[in-house]
Amino acid sequence: MQIKQSIDVENSINSGQVFLWKKNREYWYGINGQDVLQIDENGKIKSLKNFKADFFRNNDNFDEILRSISKDKIVKNAIKKYPKLRIIRQDPFQCLISFIVSSNSNIQKIKSNLENISEKFGEKTKYKNQEFFLFPNEETLSKASINEIKNCGVGYRAKFIKEAAKIISSEKITFEDLKTSSYSDAKKKICTIPGIGNKVADCILLFSLDKLEAFPLDRWMIRILEKYYLKKFQLNTKTITEKQHDILHEKILDYFGPYAGYAQQFLFKMERENYQKKWL
DNA sequence: CCAAGGCCTGAATG
DNA sequence: ACATTCAGGCCTT
Numbered sequence: 340m341q342i343k344q345s346i347d348v349e350n351s352i353n354s355g356q357v358f359l360w361k362k363n364r365e366y367w368y369g370i371n372g373q374d375v376l377q378i379d380e381n382g383k384i385k386s387l388k389n390f391k392a393d394f395f396r397n398n399d400n401f402d403e404i405l406r407s408i409s410k411d412k413i414v415k416n417a418i419k420k421y422p423k424l425r426i427i428r429q430d431p432f433q434c435l436i437s438f439i440v441s442s443n444s445n446i447q448k449i450k451s452n453l454e455n456i457s458e459k460f461g462e463k464t465k466y467k468n469q470e471f472f473l474f475p476n477e478e479t480l481s482k483a484s485i486n487e488i489k490n491c492g493v494g495y496r497a498k499f500i501k502e503a504a505k506i507i508s509s510e511k512i513t514f515e516d517l518k519t520s521s522y523s524d525a526k527k528k529i530c531t532i533p534g535i536g537n538k539v540a541d542c543i544l545l546f547s548l549d550k551l552e553a554f555p556l557d558r559w560m561i562r563i564l565e566k567y568y569l570k571k572f573q574l575n576t577k578t579i580t581e582k583q584h585d586i587l588h589e590k591i592l593d594y595f596g597p598y599a600g601y602a603q604q605f606l607f608k609m610e611r612e613n614y615q616k617k618w619l
Numbered sequence: 620c621c622a623a624g625g626c627c628t629g630a631a632t633g
Numbered sequence: 634a635c636a637t638t639c640a641g642g643c644c645t646t
Contacts, residue, residue, distance in 0.1 A: 355637075443626080494628055
């Protein structure tokens, strides 16, 4: 694939979107579903299985997107700081499980949990003279016992993971359908999976199902909105009920527009770096 | 519709 | 040392 615009590989990987990545010399290596990717500093991708998807969303129109979300000084500054930050289009099933695992957790633990899941259930493989474990497919996880999953350190989320894998492997919900559905339809459907609420759903929709209007509202984003947008969104800091959540998301969409998810990623990255939070 | 409490786990804090 | 607290939420009551 031709690279039209430069990519900030380092910061894109280190922005809370993906977890099974590590750097070795000049390359980043990561698990993306049933594939292993090797990415150089320019964003050039090689892979175990001839990966050809648009991982860094090169086909998005960045000029238009950045113009569209540049509504105020706050976002503009965030964009200025990380101008080549990308939203990553990752493997949907791995993404879904990753963000179920992420709830009420932290990045270090999420990473460790997911590594355990891959090692225990994923296929062992070699690429570029290194050993990797692919991410398990939905069928494998759907058949795993709750205790085996629990042993990966995910605690009460184990049963969510198994149930989610069952729903996907039985095709009660398919990613193809979610991709072609509208944002709000897709969200409704995906929220029927146990362990997936508003925040987790938006992460999955934004990072793997091309729903750029998804705007994950986690503790950090709420903090950011309180800090910079308190008046604009008339934030009711105490009550983040489902209803309030919907109302807030609507205001955000009205304000940032159809690429709100990109705005979220820039703001999130900026604020986490301000607080010097670790990524992987 | 809202508020409150519980939940696995491990690192950080007191 | 040991006990709380807290962390990219969600579910149940």
